[in-house]
Amino acid sequence: MSLTFWNNCNLATMRAGAVMPYGLIPDGALVVEGQTLRWVGPRTEVPADLLERCTTQHDAGGALITPGLIDCHTHLVYGGDRAHEFEMRLQGASYEDIAAQGGGIASTLLATRNARAEELKAQSSVRLQQLLKEGVTTLEIKSGYGLSLMDEGKMLEVARDLGQEHRVSVRTTFLGAHAVPASFAGRADAYIDEVVGMLRELHREGLVDAVDAFCERIAFSPAQVARVFEAASALNLPVKLHAEQLSDSGGAALAASFGALSCDHLEWLSEEGAVAMAQAGSVAVLLPGAFYFLRETRLPPIELLRRLNVPIAVSTDCNPGSSPCTSLLLMLNMACTLFRLTPEEALVGVTRHAAQALGLADRGVLATGHRADFVLWNVKHPAQLSYALGANPCREVVFEGQVR
Ligand code: NIG
Ligand code: FE
Numbered sequence: 001m002s003l004t005f006w007n008n009c010n011l012a013t014m015r016a017g018a019v020m021p022y023g024l025i026p027d028g029a030l031v032v033e034g035q036t037l038r039w040v041g042p043r044t045e046v047p048a049d050l051l052e053r054c055t056t057q058h059d060a061g062g063a064l065i066t067p068g069l070i071d072c073h074t075h076l077v078y079g080g081d082r083a084h085e086f087e088m089r090l091q092g093a094s095y096e097d098i099a100a101q102g103g104g105i106a107s108t109l110l111a112t113r114n115a116r117a118e119e120l121k122a123q124s125s126v127r128l129q130q131l132l133k134e135g136v137t138t139l140e141i142k143s144g145y146g147l148s149l150m151d152e153g154k155m156l157e158v159a160r161d162l163g164q165e166h167r168v169s170v171r172t173t174f175l176g177a178h179a180v181p182a183s184f185a186g187r188a189d190a191y192i193d194e195v196v197g198m199l200r201e202l203h204r205e206g207l208v209d210a211v212d213a214f215c216e217r218i219a220f221s222p223a224q225v226a227r228v229f230e231a232a233s234a235l236n237l238p239v240k241l242h243a244e245q246l247s248d249s250g251g252a253a254l255a256a257s258f259g260a261l262s263c264d265h266l267e268w269l270s271e272e273g274a275v276a277m278a279q280a281g282s283v284a285v286l287l288p289g290a291f292y293f294l295r296e297t298r299l300p301p302i303e304l305l306r307r308l309n310v311p312i313a314v315s316t317d318c319n320p321g322s323s324p325c326t327s328l329l330l331m332l333n334m335a336c337t338l339f340r341l342t343p344e345e346a347l348v349g350v351t352r353h354a355a356q357a358l359g360l361a362d363r364g365v366l367a368t369g370h371r372a373d374f375v376l377w378n379v380k381h382p383a384q385l386s387y388a389l390g391a392n393p394c395r396e397v398v399f400e401g402q403v404r
Pocket of ligand 1: 108320
């Protein structure tokens with residue numbers, strides 16, 4: 001197979017345990033073979049036999065190259081919007097009040113059910129393209145606004161189709177336990193039976209990569225979530241959880257007991273929950289867009305996560321209610337300004353740790369044998385990616401070895 005050579009660039013490899021911050025390699029080079037990185041290192045050290053076999057050469061023009069960005073928590077596929085609820089919140093209503101009055105997730109449920117698959121895809125594709133422009137090469141998309149077999153299936157199929165129609169890798173997550181639909185009001189346990197049935201069927205159709213739930217007083221109890229996770233485990237599907245977003249329900253510890261890939265939000269995470277996550281190797285996915293948009297004041301326990309060596313990822317949480325956000329670069333900035341992550345932690349959070357949160361060992365770093373998904377940026381230093389607000393220095397994206 002022919003090889004492609006990229007040089008005249010600085011590499012932020014994001015490798016674990018690198019001596020240099022960001023795993024930086026100044027004046028670096030990459031050799032790509034098909035869809036895979038064949039060699040990564042300083043330009044002056046490229047093995048001569050590999051160089052000889054390179055049939056294409058790319059001058060990166062002094063760009064900084066990072067791994068392709070990974071958005072590991074999104075609800076990108078949904079119908080309608082919730083601008084009106086935004087107005088209500090600005091007049092004093094809380095996110096939980098609105099949900100209790102039949103708005104919130106329930107209102108997006110209606111709009112999503114009412115949209116035909118093609119409409120849903122068209123609306124979602126606009127958002128996807130905004131993420132792609134900023135260098136996203138992998139993203140997770142959850143269901144959770146259908147809450148019936150047919151509508152959850154429609155969402156997951158749209159998510160899969162988006163991955164076929166755009167040059168991006170999509171991982172689908174079943175979030176049937178996102179809210180209790182009106183038809184099951186007061187019968188959450190009966191709805192959980194339904195969720196378990198949906199999961200088995202959607203898994204059989206090959207639409208599910210992972211299983212999520214919303215563990216919260218306005219959603220499901222740990223005992224109810226446990227029933228969904230037991231069903232997921234029986235199907236060998238990995239789990240993750242919306243945990244400790246608005247209150248401490250003990251969701252993180254429960255998810256950790258199922259070996260969760262990640263626990264997400266975590267503003268109310270307790271020490272006990274964090275210890276359980278550390279022991280299980282679960283990633284803490286922080287969602288500064290939701291924190292900002294809901295004007296939360298309680299910060300996730302960053303120092304505790306650092307002390308326990310819990311890997312931290314950062315994501316948009318792109319959704320119509322709590323984070324209508326399609327900029328992962330903006331999330332880098334907010335993770336630093338609001339949560340006090342360092343720019344290096346933030347960038348690890350949308351590369352290596354985001355890959356870990358999705359259970360993907362073949363991406364998130366620039367290293368031999370990993371996928372050739374990477375981004376050329378018009379910046380000198382990786383901290384600039386977290387620093388600038390509203391800028392998009394993305395010059396070029398390489399996806400599976402080919403310029404996108
Ligand atoms: O991640 N917390 C639950 N789910 C979403 C919000 C869903 C919605 O409001 O539509 C979240 O914040
Ligand atoms: Fe979410």
